[in-house]
Amino acid sequence: MTPEALTALIDATWPAKSMTDVAGWTIREGAGGGSRVSAATATPTAKINERGQAEASMRALGQRPLFMVRHGEDALDAALEADGYAIKDPVTYYTAPTATLAAERPPAVTCFQVWPPLATQAEIWDAGGVDDARLAVMARAAGPKTCVLGRIHDTPAGTAFAAIHDGTAMLHAIETAHAFRRNGLARHMIRALAFWAQDHEAAQIALLVTKANVGANALYTSLGMTPVGGYHYRIHPEA
Structure with a gap:
């Protein structure tokens, strides 16, 4: 790309x-x-x-x-x-064919597609730094879009957002509540969104992650996603 x-x-x-x-x-x-x-x-x-x-x-x-x-x-x-x-x-920009990620469905009653986001999802996002201004970004997306609510032991535990443009489903704001991390929920939510993308004829899944997020980079690689580029910012030295 x-x-x-x-x-x-x-x-x-x-x-x-x-x-x-x-x-x-x-x-x-x-x-x-x-x-x-x-x-x-x-x-x-x-x-x-x-x-x-x-x-x-x-x-x-x-x-x-x-x-x-x-x-x-x-x-x-x-x-x-x-x-x-x-x-x-x-x-880093990661991508994979949708079929690669939509090969295995998450366990039953683990992930639910929701739009607009529920209050419990907003709370999970807010705890992870995804505040109301970022929820407003999601609301502005004009193409096909959805979010997923992830659950562990019948408890809301994670959330993620996706939108489609030109045949690619871009995943954003993948967040698992701190108490429920290391249980594979992010993996399940990504797969759930891949099945949604497949239903909407998106051939590719993509996402962005900071290079400093070692755990997330390892997860996306383990899912079969490929790093194919990226960018960085340059910020002015004076506020």
Whole structure:
């Protein structure tokens, strides 16, 4: 997948409140929804050493200047580093054929598809840092979408969100409550969403995870997902 296609997938399945073009840069209004919906990206007309208007636009939105640096954007990365921008949250993009993940159904009464999310899911997400602003991101996604409620011993224990764009189901906000981790629930929720994706004719499953999340990276690899790229952010040194 090209960097531009990956960005389009993110924008469709985890959308910013608004996007505008400013002097060749795509400016995202995140509305508190995190880096993914707040970072600026370069378009083909962007001049990497002329970022003043982009930075001013982000500040006007109440956002600290933040740029997503995708695979192959080495010149942009070097220019931002020279201006004191620090690396933030390197991310790996994983993908797999839907059929690979939809090969084995989760145990009975473990995972339930729900939309809109239930209050108990919102509580699980909130405890993991997925707050109301990120729930608003999910609500903005326009394509086919769903979330799954994971249960252990008849107790709500996990939740995850998925949306489809251009034949790919993108998984976001996979969260297991702390007391129920290491029970395989994340694996079950991913498989449940894969069956949902298969029903909606999505040929690929994809997700993003920070490189620092060692456990999640190991899980996705064990499921047969392949790392095929990624990006990192560069954040302005001054708030």
